[in-house]
Amino acid sequence: GESVGLHLPTLSVQEGDNSIINCAYSNSASDYFIWYKQESGKGPQFIIDIRSNMDKRQGQRVTVLLNKTVKHLSLQIAATQPGDSAVYFCAERDPWDYKLSFGAGTTVTVRA
């Protein structure tokens, strides 16, 4: 089965509101997590990462939260803009084989 998954395949957000995208992972040994954004017709683009020894990390308008107790990762986007419309993937790194495993993605649509 899939080691990384997202709770919702689609998310519709009003422009200006905050977005929360969730991700569940199953490998408790994963030591590194990344959020990627993929716009239509383009390759995935790095948004933010977090190591397993942290529970929160902030970037520009984005915050990633890691809850290792329940193996849950979330991406919060503040003041969502039309340019935030994309597919968002979470990925986890296995420290034994160094590989990243990706979830299927959540499609975020921003309503004007």
Place this chain on the structure above:
Amino acid sequence: IAGITQAPTSQILAAGRRMTLRCTQDMRHNAMYWYRQDLGLGLRLIHYSNTAGTTGKGEVPDGYSVSRANTDDFPLTLASAVPSQTSVYFCASSEGTGPYEQYFGPGTRLTVT
């Protein structure tokens, strides 16, 4: 700085034909990867290379081969294409095998008929 370039951008290929997808990075990254992306399945690792001269199999390696003769280039070859290899292919690179982000190329859309 270009980052990662892939060629071709798209290709329609007859089943049974041989095809090489090209990938070049100018960041001097040690590790490189090939993924395929199919609707509803996310990104799946085909092959990887931790450093020049070494390669390894990912999750879905059958029907594909790679080589890593130097740091910059990581071509992916389909020896005899089949329709199930219709997909979008992404090349990626990272500084190394540690907890580093992977940088992705723009992708190659391949259709096997």
